[in-house]
Amino acid sequence: MIVALPLVIICVSAGIFFFFAGAVGFLRFPDFYSRMHATGKGDTFGILLCCIGLSMYNLAAHPSWQLGVVQSVKVLSIAVFWFLASPTATHALTRSAFVSGVKPWTRDGIPVREREEEEGAP
Amino acid sequence: MERFFLGAAIACCLIIFLTLYRAVFGPTVFDRIVGAGFVGTKTAVLLVLIGFIYKRLDMFVDLALVYSILNFIGTLIFSKYLVRGGTR
Numbered sequence: 001m002i003v004a005l006p007l008v009i010i011c012v013s014a015g016i017f018f019f020f021a022g023a024v025g026f027l028r029f030p031d032f033y034s035r036m037h038a039t040g041k042g043d044t045f046g047i048l049l050c051c052i053g054l055s056m057y058n059l060a061a062h063p064s065w066q067l068g069v070v071q072s073v074k075v076l077s078i079a080v081f082w083f084l085a086s087p088t089a090t091h092a093l094t095r096s097a098f099v100s101g102v103k104p105w106t107r108d109g110i111p112v113r114e115r116e117e118e119e120g121a122p
Numbered sequence: 123m124e125r126f127f128l129g130a131a132i133a134c135c136l137i138i139f140l141t142l143y144r145a146v147f148g149p150t151v152f153d154r155i156v157g158a159g160f161v162g163t164k165t166a167v168l169l170v171l172i173g174f175i176y177k178r179l180d181m182f183v184d185l186a187l188v189y190s191i192l193n194f195i196g197t198l199i200f201s202k203y204l205v206r207g208g209t210r
Contacts, residue, residue: 016130
């Protein structure tokens with residue numbers, strides 16, 4: 001119990017920090033694709049760290065089978081599920097946005113394909 | 123330790139309110155979907171934290187699991203449905 005508590009605090013705080021970083025990137029980045037980049041990474045890593053810390057705390061607080069191990073495995077299964085689901089959802093949303101014609105951001109405002117045609121790139 | 127969990131839950135709520143700006147005023151419809159999904163991720167963690175605060179984790183962890191699965195399926199269905207503005 002005494003060994004586990006600092007680890008729990010570090011894991012949950014790091015998870016909240018990654019959530020916050022993802023939220024800041026989601027608010028500040030210029031176009032849809034870079035916002036997806038921020039949220040996909042921040043979300044996945046944040047929920048992984050939070051669930052690892054919370055399952056460690058539950059295992060240390062209830063050293064029994066029904067209340068300790070089973071619930072900790074359930075909390076970890078949330079993390080495993082999000083680790084599979086969040087990149088899938090990010091990929092599907094980004095693909096459907098690209099097919100729908102959402103333009104990527106460039107520094108001078110010219111889309112990437114037209115600039116390649118102007119410069120004669122292959 | 124309950125105090126730390128309460129602080130983490132309040133931080134999650136503040137991050138949800140930050141994200142709701144993009145979900146309400148997003149320039150494209152995809153930004154709004156991503157905002158809703160982002161809120162769902164925080165809510166799964168928030169439900170587990172509420173389970174620790176109320177000392178009923180065995181009930182709240184099932185709620186968090188079901189909520190995350192429904193959120194994922196909702197995001198996938200929206201992304202399939204809204205290709206080319208729903209015309210295909």
